[in-house]
Every structure is written in structure tokens, then in C-alpha cells.
Amino acid sequence: MTAGRDWTADAEAFTYHGGALDVARRLAPGAPKPWIDLSTGINPHPYPLPEIAPEVWSRLPGSGALAELEAAAAARYGAPAGMVVAGPGSQALIQALARIIPRGAVGVLGPTYGGLKAAFAAAGAQVDEAKRIEDMGDLDVAIVVNPNNPDGRITPRADLLQLHRRLAPRGGVLIVDEAFADFDGESESLAPVLPGKAVVLRSFGKSFGLAGLRLGFAIASPEIVHSLRAALGPWPVSGPAIAIGTRALADLAWTDAMRDRLGAEAARLDGLLKRNGWRILGGTRLFRLAAKADARAAFERLVAAGILARPFADAADWLRFGIPGDESAWRRFAGALAG
Known part of the structure; x- marks a missing residue:
């Protein structure tokens, strides 16, 4: 970090969500390059891009291709046919849902990803954080992240269905954000x-x-599907995203192999953190949440070394770490972590 810089000046950029590399670069212009971004929880091993026909780039995407993508998503997630809506990323779908669902009393099982609360608050809802799922039955909209971000907590399906039964008499809506469920839970x-x-x-x-690529999916009951499609409008997903997504979703062998690979790398990350005095609080195969008394100072040391982790505004002793993408990144991270 820049010498003498006040942490609070840029804390919001780092703690709202991961990926604030532009802020990190500005604060530490002399940091080693390339930057290593461990702040987002994105798989560091991307799916190999297939060959894309030139017309996919030059034409508007057709409805048939979009339907094929949504069918591939339904098959991948075990969802009923016709109940999947593709959108330009799950965050865009969250914001659309906040506009179309009658809001009333909204509750989020926390602590969790702040974008959910922010989207419903921006749409005019009063959003409260619930500490236990048992306290959410009297809401109009109940939101659960499963596995949870940042601690990886997994809520059993039976508990979610029980919550839904409690919401049903008042017409309440249950939203479950499964952004990290491909590899965990x-x-x-x-x-x-x-x-x-x-x-x-x-x-x-x-x-x-x-x-x-900006691609995500909502699996919803028919009345919500209809409203969500109307809210997203025509061509909600680009042609290249449709082509790549349709192929990748059907590639179960890649997903299975990646699940094993990330499991081994998450265990490696746990070992590295523990050897440097961190306490593992939880996580998924794509990120680990760890605690240490000097976490904020460690964050600043990492930024100075060209490595961005994810801090938290309400927990100064927490950092969340993604998986380094290659051996060079592992070595740099290990050295910086050891100070």
C-alpha cells in the first residue's frame, strides 16, 4: 500500500465484492506484476474456449440457440424443462428479480454476499439480515446463499423446503443463490x-x-419465469456466450475432473494458510475464509506484493482467499504470506 495511506479511503471498494484490481493497482503502482487476484472466488482454470463460427459474432442470437442453451442448463442442474432463464450473469438476474418480485419484508440469511441486500434495497425494499433460517418464515422474500459466501456454510435441502412451506401461506418467495454449488453441496x-x-x-x-462472458441462470416457477423474461428483454445473452455455455454445460467430464483438481488445491491452500498462523473458518473449493489478528495488515502487505485478497468491513480479522492459478502464483503467494 502507499506509505501512510488511510485504509478507510478505499475500504468500500475492496469489501463490497472482489475484483477491485484497478483500485489495488492505483494504491500500489510499484507492486510486482502480473497481479494475482485471489479476491473473487472465480475458478482460475478456465474452460477451454471452443471454435466459434464467425456468424455468431456478426448476427443477433436466435431464439432457438437461446432455448438450446437453457435446455443444456436444465439438464446440467437437474431442473424441470422450461423453467430456466438465461441472463447476462447472476448479478443481473438478482437485480431483475428485485424489480419484479413484490418486496414487502425481505430477509437475507447472513452474513453473506452483500450484492443481494444491495439489489433489493436499491429497488426500495427494507432488507434485514437473519442469523438463523428458523427466523425467516414470516417474510415476503427470503434469500439464502447455498453454499454460503464467504464461509461455505451449506444449508440442507430439507431445511430450505421447510422454510418454503412456512413462506407459502403468506405467498412468500424463496430465492436460493447457488453460485458456488457446481463444486460443493x-x-x-x-x-x-x-x-x-x-x-x-x-x-x-x-x-x-x-x-x-457474463452468463448466469435462474431456475424458477412459471409465473416468475414469465416476468423475468419480460424484465430482461430481447437478446439477454450474447451469441458467443450462448455457443460457449451450451458446450461447456454438457461437458460433465470436465466438471468432474475440475471438482477433483480444485478439491486438492483447496486442501493445499488450507495447509499454506495454517502454516502461516491463519485459522480456517470455512469455504468452498473455489475460496477459503481464514482469520488472523493482523489480517488487515496482511492484506496491505499482500497488495504491496501484487496480490489481492478479499477483506471484510465488519470482520477486520478475516480475509478470503481464492485459488492461485499456477505454480508461479503459488510461490509468490507463499512468499508474500510469510512476510
Whole structure:
């Protein structure tokens, strides 16, 4: 970090979500390059890009191609046919849902990803954070991240269905954000047994390491599907995203191999953190949450070394670490972590 810089000046950029590399570069212009971004929880091993026909770039995407993509997503997630909506990233789908769902009393099981609360608050809702799923039955909209970000907590499917039964008499909507479920806790996914007035969100970019593609999916009951399609408008997904997504979603061998690879790398990351005095609080195969008394100072040392982790505004002793992408990144991270 720049000598003498006040942490609070840029804390919001780093703690709202990961990926604030532009801010980090500005604060540490002399840091070693290339920068290593461990702040996002995006798979560092991207899916190999297939050959894309030239007309995919030059024509508007057709409805048939979009339907094929959504069918591939339905098959991949075990969802009923016709209940999948593709959008330009799961964040865009969250913001669309915040506009179309009657808001009333909104609750988010926390602490968790702040973009959910922010989207509903921006749409005019009063959003509260619940500490226990048992306290969410009297809401109009209940939101659960599963696996949770940042601690990897997995809520059993039975508990989600029980919450839905409590919401149903008042017409409440259950939203489950499964952005990290491709590699962790997929057996607890709500998608294969989706009840009425419920939505499951799945991220493509995080799992396949192609976040710049901007692709995500909502699996929802018919009345929500209709409203969501109308909110997104025509051509919600680009032609290249449709072509790449359709192929990648059907490649189960790649997903299975990647699950094993990331599992080994997450265990390696745990060992490295523990050897340097960090306490592992949880996580998924794509990130680990760890605690240490001097976490904020460690964050600044890492930035000075050209490495960006994810700090938290309400937990000064926490940092979240993604998986380094190659051996060079592992060596640089190990050296910087050791100070």
C-alpha cells in the first residue's frame, strides 16, 4: 500500500465484492506484476474456449440457440424443462428479480454476499439480515446463499423446503443463490425439486472460469419465469456466450475432473494458510475464509506484493482467499504470506 495511506479511503471498494484490481493497482503502482487476484472466488482454470463460427459474432442470437442453451442448463442442474432463464450473469438476474418480485419484508440469511441486500434495497425494499433460517418464515422474500459466501456454510435441502412451506401461506418467495454449488453441496441443490414461488440462481462464469462472458441462470416457477423474461428483454445473452455455455454445460467430464483438481488445491491452500498462523473458518473449493489478528495488515502487505485478497468491513480479522492459478502464483503467494 502507499506509505501512510488511510485504509478507510478505499475500504468500500475492496469489501463490497472482489475484483477491485484497478483500485489495488492505483494504491500500489510499484507492486510486482502480473497481479494475482485471489479476491473473487472465480475458478482460475478456465474452460477451454471452443471454435466459434464467425456468424455468431456478426448476427443477433436466435431464439432457438437461446432455448438450446437453457435446455443444456436444465439438464446440467437437474431442473424441470422450461423453467430456466438465461441472463447476462447472476448479478443481473438478482437485480431483475428485485424489480419484479413484490418486496414487502425481505430477509437475507447472513452474513453473506452483500450484492443481494444491495439489489433489493436499491429497488426500495427494507432488507434485514437473519442469523438463523428458523427466523425467516414470516417474510415476503427470503434469500439464502447455498453454499454460503464467504464461509461455505451449506444449508440442507430439507431445511430450505421447510422454510418454503412456512413462506407459502403468506405467498412468500424463496430465492436460493447457488453460485458456488457446481463444486460443493450440489446434492443439496433446490433446482431438481423446485417448489412454486421459488427461484434458484446459478453462476456460469465462476465455475467455468469465464466471468467476463457474463452468463448466469435462474431456475424458477412459471409465473416468475414469465416476468423475468419480460424484465430482461430481447437478446439477454450474447451469441458467443450462448455457443460457449451450451458446450461447456454438457461437458460433465470436465466438471468432474475440475471438482477433483480444485478439491486438492483447496486442501493445499488450507495447509499454506495454517502454516502461516491463519485459522480456517470455512469455504468452498473455489475460496477459503481464514482469520488472523493482523489480517488487515496482511492484506496491505499482500497488495504491496501484487496480490489481492478479499477483506471484510465488519470482520477486520478475516480475509478470503481464492485459488492461485499456477505454480508461479503459488510461490509468490507463499512468499508474500510469510512476510
